[in-house]
Amino acid sequence: MHVIGNVIAFVFMYLFLISIIMKLKSMKIFISDLNSYRIVPVKLLRVVAVFLLVSEVLVILSFWSNAPENHEWFSIVILLGFSIAGLYKSIHSKDSHDACSCFGEMTWLNANPFIRNIFLILLALFHLFFGPEARSSEELIYLGLAVFISLTTTIIIQNAKNRKRKKYFLQKAEHLLNHKKTEYILFVIGYKSPYMATIDHYLAITKGFYILFYAPDYVLALKTTKWCNHIVISIGSSNQVNHKHEDAAFVISKHNKKSTRIQDALAHINKF
Known part of the structure; x- marks a missing residue:
């Protein structure tokens, strides 16, 4: 016990x-x-x-x-x-x-x-x-070390995953939007993103962004109507949603080819 x-x-x-x-x-x-x-x-x-x-x-x-x-x-x-x-x-x-x-x-x-x-x-x-x-004091030390090592390992793995995902989205953005002569800010969003509520509210009151949206068709239809001031590009059908990216949340700027976490981007979107 x-x-x-x-x-x-x-x-x-x-x-x-x-x-x-x-x-x-x-x-x-x-x-x-x-x-x-x-x-x-x-x-x-x-x-x-x-x-x-x-x-x-x-x-x-x-x-x-x-x-x-x-x-x-x-x-x-x-x-x-x-x-x-x-x-x-x-x-x-x-x-x-x-x-x-x-x-x-x-x-x-x-x-x-x-x-x-x-x-x-x-x-x-x-x-x-x-x-x-x-x-005992030894147990306190060992418990603290175990948590520290596990937490550090988790963060390292997550950062590596994020770097790989950012590279994928940058390539996808270049492929889809490279022909555009104008500058763009591209939102990459998965319908199961933990930041979906915040992103949804932000896009409902702004305009002029390109959005790569991973979602089933019924969700895509709802959001396309709500985000009518933006250009929404679907990647994946109702039967072929890429589950690796259904929780994605990134912003990419063509101006400086920069990819950033949605957490940072929403606070500093005008700096792109």
Whole structure:
């Protein structure tokens, strides 16, 4: 049971650290995503964002030190809150899908958030009733090192994946739009992108962009109508959507042949 308790602590520390890092890397997107839930008043969005980040830090510290007593209830309450907010959004949002943006570009962790949260709640309950009462200093060191090594490896792999994906999209953009004499800003979007809500809102109030859109036909039809001020180019049919790129989110500028993450691009779009 002692070993299982340490493994559960590792899982919580690893997941919540990724969540914090991704939120800090794209704070504006995080706040925009909070706003899409339509639960928190706009004036309080930043306060709630900071509160959630601090709460996640406390979860990490509590599982690492295994203190205070019954600290697992704090994590359970947070996870229940996330689940309820997600269900509320899925009920009231027309464009919702079974994913969240909690882990940013680590999209493999964003799928099925409700199931993920329930699983974590069960792990927290197991740790509460069967976990170790205390950890030795050696265990604290080894646990911290294990999380650090795993997190570093994950980030390295993700960055390599992003570089490969950017190269692919740059080549695709050159092939499709190289004949255009005018400059362009190209959005590359997958319909399951964790930033879809923010991108959708941005494109609805702007005009003049080229959009490579990965989506089934019915989603393409809806978005083409909504993004009527842009040129939408579909890649993939309803039966041939490239699942490798269905969560993509990049912006490419012909002016300087630059590809950037959507998190950075939306905040500085006029600088292209």
